[in-house]
Amino acid sequence: MVMDEARKSFHKDLAEVRQELVRISASIVESIPRGTHVLIEQDLGEAERMIFADDDIDARTVDIESRCIQILALQAPVAGELRQVVSALKICGELERSADLVVNICKAARRIYGHEFDPRLRGLIVKMSDQARQLFSEATGAYSSGDASRAAAIDDMDSFLDDLQRQFIQSIFESHAAGRIDLQVAIQLAVVARFYERIGDHAVNIGEKVRYEVSGWLPEHSGAERFRSRQVAPASEGGAS
Amino acid sequence: MNRTAQEKLDDLRDETLALGQKLIDSIPRSTKVLLEQDMEGAEYQINSDDEYDARTISLEEASISLMALHAPVASELRHAVVVMKMSGELERSADLVTNLCKVARRINGHPLDARLARLISGMSDQAHLLMKQVLKAYAEKDSALAASVSEMDVHLDTLHKQFIQSIFEAHTDGTIDLAVAIEMAKTARFYERVGDHAVNIARLVQFMVTGTLPPAGDHHRDGRGDLTPIGDERPRATP
Numbered sequence: 001m002v003m004d005e006a007r008k009s010f011h012k013d014l015a016e017v018r019q020e021l022v023r024i025s026a027s028i029v030e031s032i033p034r035g036t037h038v039l040i041e042q043d044l045g046e047a048e049r050m051i052f053a054d055d056d057i058d059a060r061t062v063d064i065e066s067r068c069i070q071i072l073a074l075q076a077p078v079a080g081e082l083r084q085v086v087s088a089l090k091i092c093g094e095l096e097r098s099a100d101l102v103v104n105i106c107k108a109a110r111r112i113y114g115h116e117f118d119p120r121l122r123g124l125i126v127k128m129s130d131q132a133r134q135l136f137s138e139a140t141g142a143y144s145s146g147d148a149s150r151a152a153a154i155d156d157m158d159s160f161l162d163d164l165q166r167q168f169i170q171s172i173f174e175s176h177a178a179g180r181i182d183l184q185v186a187i188q189l190a191v192v193a194r195f196y197e198r199i200g201d202h203a204v205n206i207g208e209k210v211r212y213e214v215s216g217w218l219p220e221h222s223g224a225e226r227f228r229s230r231q232v233a234p235a236s237e238g239g240a241s
Numbered sequence: 242m243n244r245t246a247q248e249k250l251d252d253l254r255d256e257t258l259a260l261g262q263k264l265i266d267s268i269p270r271s272t273k274v275l276l277e278q279d280m281e282g283a284e285y286q287i288n289s290d291d292e293y294d295a296r297t298i299s300l301e302e303a304s305i306s307l308m309a310l311h312a313p314v315a316s317e318l319r320h321a322v323v324v325m326k327m328s329g330e331l332e333r334s335a336d337l338v339t340n341l342c343k344v345a346r347r348i349n350g351h352p353l354d355a356r357l358a359r360l361i362s363g364m365s366d367q368a369h370l371l372m373k374q375v376l377k378a379y380a381e382k383d384s385a386l387a388a389s390v391s392e393m394d395v396h397l398d399t400l401h402k403q404f405i406q407s408i409f410e411a412h413t414d415g416t417i418d419l420a421v422a423i424e425m426a427k428t429a430r431f432y433e434r435v436g437d438h439a440v441n442i443a444r445l446v447q448f449m450v451t452g453t454l455p456p457a458g459d460h461h462r463d464g465r466g467d468l469t470p471i472g473d474e475r476p477r478a479t480p
Contacts, residue, residue: 058456066454069322076312086305086325093326169423176419183412183422187405190423191430 010075017064017071017088018144024060024095025140025206028102029133032199035105036129039192040122042113047106057099061092068092080213087213091143091206098136098202101195108192115185118175124168125189128196131161135203142210148217151210154203161200165193246311253307253324256300260331261376263293264338265369268435271341272365275428276358278349283342290339297332301325316449323449327379327442334372334438337431344424344431354416357425360404364432367397371439378446387446388455390439397436404429 031050038047068089071077077085135157142151169190176186211217267286274282304325307313313321353361371393378387408425411417417425448454 062454062456069319069454072308072322073314073318076308076314078309078312082305082309086308089322089326090329093329172423173419183409183419186419187408187423187426191426194427194430 006075010071010077010081013067013071013075014081014084017067018084020060020064021088021091021095022140022144024057024064024099025091025136025143027057028095028098029137029140031099031102032129032133032136035102035109036125038106039109039112040125042109044110044113047109050106051103054099054103058096061096065089065092083213083216087209090209094202094205094209098199101199101202104195105192108188108195112185112188115181117185117189118180120171121168121175121181121189124164124171125192125196128161128164128168128193131157131164132196132199132203135161135200139203139206139210142207146210146214148211148214151207151214154207158200158204161197165197168193243311246307246313246317249303249307249311250313250317250320253300253304253321256296256303257324257327257331258376258380260293260296260300260328261372261379264331264335265372265376267335267338268365268369268372271338272361275341275345276353276361278345278352280346280349283345286342287339290335293335294332297328297335301328304328316452319449319452323445326445330438330442330445334435337435337438340431341428344428348421348424351417351421353421353425354411354414356407357404357411357417360400360407361428361432364397364400364404364429367393367400368432368435368439371397371436375439375442375446378443379449382446382450384447384450387443387450390443394436394440397433401429401433 031053034046035050037043038050068085071085072082075081135154138150138154138157141147142154172181172186172189172193175181176183181189270282271286273279274286301324304321307321308318308325371390374386374393375390377383378390405426408417408422408429411425412419412422444455
């Protein structure tokens, strides 16, 4: 009976960790268009609110990390349950970094305050933002429902964001050459494009964690794959898969 | 934990330190590639990053399987968790160092002026020092040394800001065009982010030694992800 109670509370703990991560992730989904609004409308008040709000996300991800480690220590989970805790630990870091990137967009908005940029650049920023938001929303949904196939689709969506980023950089060059934006704004915007791109990368990473959690699938980074294809596979410590 | 498990944990530590050392060595080497536009050196680093990725993934798998098979507790559990998380930090840091070599390829044929080169060396030295210190803190389980890494990172952020200023000046002087200026701005961020990863590792080391997770995030210091100043922070009229 005692064992049953312990198992019950263990499952409750796992469920709560997931719910809290989903809540944090959903708040990041919602913050992406807000950060873009700050950048495009140069809304400094909102920029400040968003920069402050990030402290809360930092604190919450640390709580979840501590909680995961406690679960490991007290429950010593194995197999699928261990994978759930490992995924949660890793997703914490992805969420924390993603929230930082949204904050970075707000900080960039502060730095280009008072400088206008042309409608084509604004249009591409909105497109990148929509795409990053959609990727993150898919990652959140896939994690919330433990849906590996939905998670696997995120990678394909990300290549569209990478294309948009390249178009955007090209447009920055054209706008700068035409004298519509000065160098400082050009560089800030180029860096902003990378922020959206990296939010997309984090969504892809979250998708990978979902696939790992559900099926034990491990993301063979393309580089690692290339290396292994050139080598006799190194002896690895099996067991977790 | 039994003896086998302890030996496995020791192996994980050795591999973490070996990967850490490779990363430390690659920082000045890749900076040299960038400054001297050494295309062969660039290729070497870019190719060896594949092996690095494979090893960090193996390390991560091994740390998870240790937890699964041996259910470590207390300081040993913390150590296993730290290795699992550190493998990711090392992998991304190596990617950033590799990015420096990719920049070297893209700006090949555009020499950098002496001031930019000097600041790049400065950022590289600082990033190198941060990684060295934090790996030493890990090896020696020294949480005070780990804590000092966050403070040292502030200096890297300052260098980063000076560098951005110099990019604008170099552009104004006509020594670099916009494409090179953007590559340089990215380069500065690569060093800065290596520093951020060192700070993340420092936080893990502190957790490993003390059992308490220091707060994540960066708002106690002005820096991470920042790209200030753009010369003039005051609102200005549209040109």
